[in-house]
Amino acid sequence: MTASRLSSGGSAIDRSRPISFSFDGRTVQGFEGDTIASALLAADVAVVGRSFKYHRPRGIWGAGVEEPNALVDVAGSVRATPNTRATTEPALAGLVAKSVNATPNAAADRNAFIDRFSRFIPAAFYYKTFMWPDWHLFEPRIRAVAGLGKVDPDWKSPGPADQINRHCDVLVVGAGPAGLAAAKLAAGAGKSVILVDDQPLLGGSLLHRDAEIDGKPAAAWVDGTVAEIEGAGHLVLSSTTAFGIYDHNLIALNQRHHDGRPDTLWRVRPRQIVLATGAIERPLPFANNDLPRIMSADAALAYLRRYAVLIGRRIVVATNNDSAYEVAGALATAGADVTLVEMRKNALPAAPSGVKLLAGRALVSARGGMRVEGVTLDDGTSLAADSVVVSGGWTPTVHLFCQARGKLAWDETRAAFLPGDPVEGISVAGALNGAVALSDVFSSAAKATSAIGETKAVAPRSTGAEAIGGVLAAWPIPSAKGRVWIDYQNDVTAKDVELAARENFVSVEHLKRYTTLGMATDQGKTSNLAGLALMANITGRTVPEVGTTTYRPPFTPVPLASFAGALGGELMSPVRRLPLENVHRANGAVFQEYGGWLRPAHYGGAGADADRTIQDEARRARQSVALFDGSTLGKIEVMGPKAAEFVDFIYYNTMSTLKPGRCRYGFMLSENGVVFDDGILVRLDENRFVVSCSTSHVASVHARLEEWRQDRFGRGAVYIHNATSEMATLTVSGPNSKKLLEALDLGLSLDDAELPHMAIGEGRFGEDAVRIARVSFTGDRSYEVSIRADRAEPLWARMQETGKALDAVTIGLEALMILRAEKGYIVIGKDTDGTTLPHDLGVDGPRTKRKNEYVGRRSLFTDVAMQESRLQFVGLSVAEGEPPLATGTHAIAKGGGKLRSQGFVTSSYHSPTLGRPIALALIERGASRHGETIDLQHLGMLRHATITGPCAFDPSGERLNA
């Protein structure tokens, strides 16, 4: 037994609430307030995980986000996630933790043998081998041993994560002394403040370092300050990590909950950001410095004071700086036998009482297997130890500053990169800015908030003993004996850095990628600086000349669920809903998604044979009368003094000649000449048109109308209103459509002379105005009746009721697709693609005749547009008795031993009315090849078909007026 829980103390734990959880199958006792790591230490568990590559036994290094070793898969609790840092994860009752990358467990990993071959598998060895006979032979085995934790395939989401947007004057990141002081001063200046800290308890270093502020013990000052800030209505978020600063200083926070809720993502747009993110302690370089129970000195102090865990009986404290003296003293006071090994010779602080000081000495190696047993110093002295705590100096947490494009400045006396020139909207304070003594921390906080405005708050004063900041740089050196570990999690040693340099991977980014230094889940928080300092040494450059790699979000790993929020299921790419959806549901409609709308595909219920139902609907539609909900068709109004001139420019077809009360079919082209949309344009009066574009193009057509209006015609010329949702459009089609409509008594004459094909009429249904358009997408006489969307239900019901006597059929979109294909009517995007020009569809009139300008015009005369071998729109017929061609089938030509596509089938159905398959296709030179039989291929199967005109049914168009 080396580590143990002391019988008293521990500011973070509640001894009245014992808990237990499981780690690698054994039960671990702890208290509420413990982290998994503190409870494991209290239980004297030394090996908590295995390293990524060599499966080296590893113990707890830190007490916070910098932890490289202690990763566990957490399950069975309110949170379930792999690769969780034991140092930040609360030890909740009933939690099940499992060490990662270890089989069966961390203490006895059967892949531990890999370490014995480490000399043959240095950094990047995999680029040099596994090539013969083939990488695929080796890869599966390598994949199996790689990776850290495990995903639970049966895991169920607890629900979507919450996402909250906030605005404030000042956001302070870090609630240590600098952040608390900054928040207090900003609040005192009358600014709205948000203060965030990634720890469950606020206070930062004040939670375990000696300090007295404004005459009060640190803990009391922290509590008082937090109460004051919260009391003034400001937002204070604990367990919340500021993980990214994005463009224009948007700052993203991830807040953890411990009540079963998923984490919350906050997007905060502050006017000013104060970064008080502190600093992270570095390891010291010596051989075997990765053995379990070699730990950060600051962490050892945190475990002692926050959790009342004394990590050993016989402890070597090794340091190059002043900050470890308090640690050594506290460990000795708690009862440990402490030796302080100090690299520096002169100007040292006094040795704490009860601590044996060895000055001017450094560790060269540690010994031990599953935990450290002792160390050897550079003078050959050997010391026995059950724990070694080290402080290699402090690395300011500059991540967020750099994400905001801040540049760093190297500070030789502190042996660290500090924030350089200021970034607009961001100020820095505290240890991040190199402050060590509490007085300096507070003055940096005052400076960081000075530009915010005059504050009524009094800046805090340090009234106790002050820390001092002396440090002697201690970097790994070339050709050191043994394995000196730099990146614990990714198993990068000093020798790996030397190898990278030898092979010319000397750029800092090459170093990172070649050795994987800093690419683990801790993103190199404890390792990056040592790695690049060694590279500087080897290549004869200074540390700033080598530079750092780019800091990227997130600062610590963030659950994917936080980013997704509620954006999933029906809240992702939401479908639009028909006004009559519930009526269709009640009538047995089977719905599909078409062009962003949920629409009836067919009726007859989900139990029906869909193909038969659709065939039946299409057949009956031609026999008497069909009812169809066409509400999704676009209804975009174009109004104003230049409306006619405007639609002429927008459409391929001349539209200004259209008479009021009449409709015309036309194409809209893109500027590259491609047919973008087709539809009916209605002219209501001299200055008012309605663009009835296709369902899926309403938003894009609206946008392009608005664009041309503002870009070419000027705002006063024309105005665009999208009124698509205002009206439901109920279509009546078929030989008996007029009869049905007449029975509705809509108050207008349906006489063909007064309401011919392609004309509109106005009528009433009860109290509501209706607009009737005689247009047809079936080839039969048809009427589109539009009525206010919220009043459509009675009209639809009347149509259904009236239709009974006429054997009317209600059809879904699938039957309509058959009907229009029988007529050779196109669906843009199905029968055309992003290369189809209007003349490919046989509409060449405007191209050859129009003299005025229109969108896409010049593109119809390029070399390619004039080419003879263009794909042209045709029909295809197959031999009697053969099944329909598959949509997507290609027409093929053979030549030179190779196949070549000469077009493809765009639509294909069985026509119930014709009693045979019909198909539409785009075929090379198709318009001039009617009657020719061609070869087609689908999934390797060869078929034949004869090219015909696109229209297979009623080519003379008599039924439009029948």
Added chain:
Amino acid sequence: MQLFTCPFCGPRDETEFHFGGEAGNLRPDGADVTADRWASYLYMRDNPKGATREIWVHMNCGEFFVMERDTVNHKVETSIALDSAEHA
């Protein structure tokens, strides 16, 4: 997430906007425009690294405008409505 300024609505998040192309790319009218000139209008771009002048639309209010901004540091300088901008 960038903040753009709609000349009418003021600052809004970038998700409310749509890129409309480089400013000053004037459309040549007519069927007799040379192929190169037409291709230049359709396809060729300055695509500058640094200061740029672009057409954007604020999708919520439909305002088309000219925005001057920097394509590297994403700093936004000015935005003015299309019909009051020097459109050349």
Added chain:
Amino acid sequence: MRNLAEKWAVVPDWQTAAIEVPGLAIRSLAGLSQYLVSGDLDAWSKVSGAPAKGVGAFGKAEGERYAAQVARDRMLVVSAAPLGIEPGWHEEGFGVTVVSAGLQAFEAEGSETAELIARATTLDPSAGSASAALSFAGANAVVYRHGDKLRIHVDRGLATYLWTWMETAARNIAAAAKG
């Protein structure tokens, strides 16, 4: 063919639909007359006797007849009773389109309304904006205050989506208040 209606929530009965969690109540508003008016808004004002300018985002509208600005030259006119104005182009220089059924209106009230806003839009509700058109839960909506309530108008086709979204947000708001 799989019936996709099974996976999408049924369109609510707007007469009775309500979202209620502590501090937040949302319901659908029926019977409003709504008009898109574009063009010379001063001319419109003269003809209709209504104001020539609408409230902006989170602006405060009052009374039975008011307008929300949706673009530089366009507004959404809202009235409890129908306005006796012809849809279409008016020679005075403005155009009118009825959208009473095209836009579905919702009203939210309660102390947690700010939390609903904080989840639906990144726009700062205290900053103000000349247009009331904004992305609300990802949908283009017209959003303003009416009295002490929040009104949201959204395209009818997306009303069910927005409702489901607000139900989810309300659950999160309630859970956050409890946590």
Added chain:
Amino acid sequence: MTRRYSALSLFKEGLAGQKGWEPAWRSPEPKKTYDAIVIGGGGHGLATAYYLAKNHGITNVALLEKGWIGGGNTGRNTTVVRSNYYYPESVAIYDLAHRLYEGLSADLNYNVMLSQRGMVFLAHSINEMEITARTVNAMQINGIDAEIFSVDDVRRVAPLLNFAPDARFPILGGGWQGRAGTARHDAVAWGYARGASRLGVDIIQNCEITDFIIEGGRCRGVHTTRGTIRADRIGMAVAGHSSVLAAKAGFRLPVNSYALQACVSEPVKPILDTVVLSPGTGVYVSQSDKGEIVIGGALDRVPSYGQRGNLPVLEGVIAGLLEMFPTFAQLKLMRQWAGIVDVVPDSSPIIGESPLPNLFINCGWGTGGFKAIPAGGTLLAHLLATGKHHDISRPFDLARFASGRLLDEAAGSGIAH
């Protein structure tokens, strides 16, 4: 010095403390003149230099890189290698690349870890199944290994996909290319660099082009931050920065530069064996050999040269991923980054002589440049060496924009513009 890479050399070096390895590539001072200059030390530039030396015997070549080699999109992409394209011209170029990839580790004596575990592109509706059929048929006609997958086939290769009846994007099946997969991106850059360097190419890093030397209307060399370097054949392959160099050379390109976001999760044990692409979410995903889930999605909304992560785009991409793989919601995001891609209106590359004679360009790969590196290198090297197009690169000449002869794969896949 140990030059050749093998298990045996690794073993021998292991016994000797790994001290005998020579630099992977030399870093010489630039000479005043070369036979050819290649601008851009990404995959395409390095491959161009390598094939100039290997295929054409032109070894007096300078490769100029403004930063560190492989530091652009080569080191920032999602490493997918595939050749499942629609048009024969596209198939020719991507199939050339794919085949060269298949022999690349052996050719370079550098393990680029080409991992051909297949790629499935999902279909979420009957319409998408039809378009998939159309695409797969085109590929088969063009000689590419492509199959139609049923929903059961999809389940077999990616069982954690969301097959629930209420999935936002139901899976009806999809298309499959078995030879598709991933390769180790850095290794491709370093392997080409090592190969080129050993054949005599000078790889010069931290060397930024400040201007072109134009004499008699032809390009005769470049001014750089490391001095003036002359050559009568200059190739450039600088992806998202093509417009910047084009402006220096006095012409414009049909290119917009955008940031493309990508990200990885923390590493986990194998849970995804193939590359999966969903047209519904626009997300493509694979799992690296190290265990990270590698996620790519749509372009940013805003043209940009700032290589920065963007929150709203990331949110959309991740939401799409979780819709595809709900259990991945357990995972945490480890790293996010962006590359600057050169987007061309028809999303096909531009290869050919530029409007400035002697200057040849290779750009416009947009989001798909990594998979094409060996072909981009081969074809630009051919142009530099012979002054003429290879048959495979001819359709990709800049002239296609004036003729309208665009090669729009998206349009060809049934997406109307």
